[in-house]
Amino acid sequence: MAKATKTIRQALHYPPQYAAYFAANQVLFNRVVAFYFDCIQAHEGLLALKNKEALTALEKLTHGTGANPHPIMPLTDLAPDIPAMFRRAAINAALGSARAFSSSLKTWRARKQKHEAKQTRLGGKKKPFKERPPVPPRSWNKSVPFYASLWRERHMHCIVLKVWTGSCWSWLKVHILSRDLPDGYAMGSPQLVRKGDRWWLHTPIEKTFEAPAKSGEQLTTAQTRLCAVDLNLDKHLAVCSVQTVDGTILATSFIGNGAAVSGCRKQLLGRIARNRSQTGLIAENEQDNADLWAKIRHVDEQIAHLVSARIVQFASEHKASILVFEHLGTLQPEKGTYSRRSNTKRAYWMKGRMFRYATYKAWNAGGIITCRVNPRNTSRECHRCHAAVIRYNQGHPVEGYTPGAALCLCPQCQMRDHADRNASLRIGQRLIERTQEPLKEKPHARSQRAKRESKDSGVGISQDAKRQMGPSLPAARRGDHANGDGTPQGRRRRMGASLPDIASQLRVHFE
Ligand SMILES: [Zn+2]
Numbered sequence: 243m244a245k246a247t248k249t250i251r252q253a254l255h256y257p258p259q260y261a262a263y264f265a266a267n268q269v270l271f272n273r274v275v276a277f278y279f280d281c282i283q284a285h286e287g288l289l290a291l292k293n294k295e296a297l298t299a300l301e302k303l304t305h306g307t308g309a310n311p312h313p314i315m316p317l318t319d320l321a322p323d324i325p326a327m328f329r330r331a332a333i334n335a336a337l338g339s340a341r342a343f344s345s346s347l348k349t350w351r352a353r354k355q356k357h358e359a360k361q362t363r364l365g366g367k368k369k370p371f372k373e374r375p376p377v378p379p380r381s382w383n384k385s386v387p388f389y390a391s392l393w394r395e396r397h398m399h400c401i402v403l404k405v406w407t408g409s410c411w412s413w414l415k416v417h418i419l420s421r422d423l424p425d426g427y428a429m430g431s432p433q434l435v436r437k438g439d440r441w442w443l444h445t446p447i448e449k450t451f452e453a454p455a456k457s458g459e460q461l462t463t464a465q466t467r468l469c470a471v472d473l474n475l476d477k478h479l480a481v482c483s484v485q486t487v488d489g490t491i492l493a494t495s496f497i498g499n500g501a502a503v504s505g506c507r508k509q510l511l512g513r514i515a516r517n518r519s520q521t522g523l524i525a526e527n528e529q530d531n532a533d534l535w536a537k538i539r540h541v542d543e544q545i546a547h548l549v550s551a552r553i554v555q556f557a558s559e560h561k562a563s564i565l566v567f568e569h570l571g572t573l574q575p576e577k578g579t580y581s582r583r584s585n586t587k588r589a590y591w592m593k594g595r596m597f598r599y600a601t602y603k604a605w606n607a608g609g610i611i612t613c614r615v616n617p618r619n620t621s622r623e624c625h626r627c628h629a630a631v632i633r634y635n636q637g638h639p640v641e642g643y644t645p646g647a648a649l650c651l652c653p654q655c656q657m658r659d660h661a662d663r664n665a666s667l668r669i670g671q672r673l674i675e676r677t678q679e680p681l682k683e684k685p686h687a688r689s690q691r692a693k694r695e696s697k698d699s700g701v702g703i704s705q706d707a708k709r710q711m712g713p714s715l716p717a718a719r720r721g722d723h724a725n726g727d728g729t730p731q732g733r734r735r736r737m738g739a740s741l742p743d744i745a746s747q748l749r750v751h752f753e
Pocket residue numbers: 624625626627628629652653654655656657
């Protein structure tokens with residue numbers, strides 16, 4: 243079984259005095275966590291145990307019962323009548339931190355040992371090992387999880403939480419704003435999280451579903467549908483097309499208005515540049531133009547989420563079970579003004595972000611898997627006959643290859659299409675070709691992959707066409723480089739959120 247997990251964040255509505263209670267509750271929780279962290283440091287053997295056994299051992303050390311009236315380090319010294327589940331949540335948090343600390347200490351010791359061994363081997367004057375050892379946390383600021391029995395009566399718009407108010411334990415009813423928990427998920431323990439001066443409820447949820455077959459297996463079925471995505475820096479941010487393994491093209495979608503996004507971003511960057519030139523010096527360790535930068539970040543983040551959500555929505559509408567992307571090429575540095583250079587850089591970053599978001603969203607949308615293919619020449623080859631295409635703009639002469647132009651024409655088979663749609667179809671075909679050519683099968687070993695790709699570039703292209711593509715060295719190099727990144731990354735799965743409703747907010751153009 244496969245798992246999809248994410249966290250639902252809900253804003254809360256409560257009387258103003260509750261904020262102080264929540265803060266007091268968190269302070270107490272962190273004191274208990276710190277207490278258990280020290281406990282574990284004093285009994286290092288505990289970390290060798292599994293979490294459950296360690297928890298029992300720690301309770302024996304600290305919690306007095308009828309059978310165990312005099313624990314060694316009683317928790318009651320710290321605070322009386324702490325609820326059992328509160329204590330357990332703190333123990334688990336402390337165990338997590340202690341494990342993290344001990345493993346980083348272990349790697350530090352290993353590095354130190356290695357350094358010393360090297361020094362003795364080399365002889366001569368010894369260089370001291372300068373790296374400082376990791377230190378245990380000095381302050382604690384963990385959010386409080388509410389295990390079962392610390393909360394009750396969770397309805398659509400409210401929940402009752404057991405909270406230490408600073409003087410007593412009491413049940414507080416808080417109202418939940420924002421979206422409900424989606425159906426079909428198992429709920430984990432909610433957490434009270436402070437964001438600025440407001441408190442939010444974070445609820446992890448989890449869904450299990452049947453694990454999808456690997457892409458190689460899926461591609462042996464002729465009816466498997468794949469959604470290939472061509473990500474662009476301008477105009478349409480993403481062009482998706484759905485096709486079956488046997489080559490039937492089912493649908494295309496042009497997503498996002500890249501020109502508007504890039505125009506907005508460039509304007510903001512231009513303002514930053516002007517502000518900077520007027521100020522002259524920029525203070526060290528201080529973010530200049532903080533508001534403008536925040537705005538740029540938010541625009542990028544928001545658009546990446548909307549576009550990726552829309553890609554996944556489109557893929558699942560058409561029942562595609564595989565998403566195909568290109569490997570990201572290296573960033574082509576651009577000349578020009580500050581705003582122009584930074585704008586391209588950010589557009590490029592956003593491309594990577596859209597891929598990452600689409601990957602986890604697709605997985606959460608019921609196990610759609612993601613693959614990546616070599617980007618070499620995907621936009622230069624005809625999706626019908628694989629010959630080199632002519633790429634031109636509307637109203638311009640139909641000849642040559644203009645990068646970024648909207649239209650393409652294949653001189654061999656007279657295919658006319660939108661250039662990005664053609665590219666997305668080629669991307670999908672790349673993945674299919676991978677399984678269909680016996681020589682190209684084994685995609686895992688690095689050397690074999692390199693060999694495969696070099697053949698790949700020649701497949702279906704006449705010598706003539708190859709020569710035509712000669713001058714496109716940057717593109718070819720980009721392809722080769724991306725190739726080195728390796729296929730396994732293409733299947734990397736991320737989780738955390740699902741297909742949100744916001745996708746519909748994005749203006750979409752259907753062909
Ligand atoms: Zn053609």
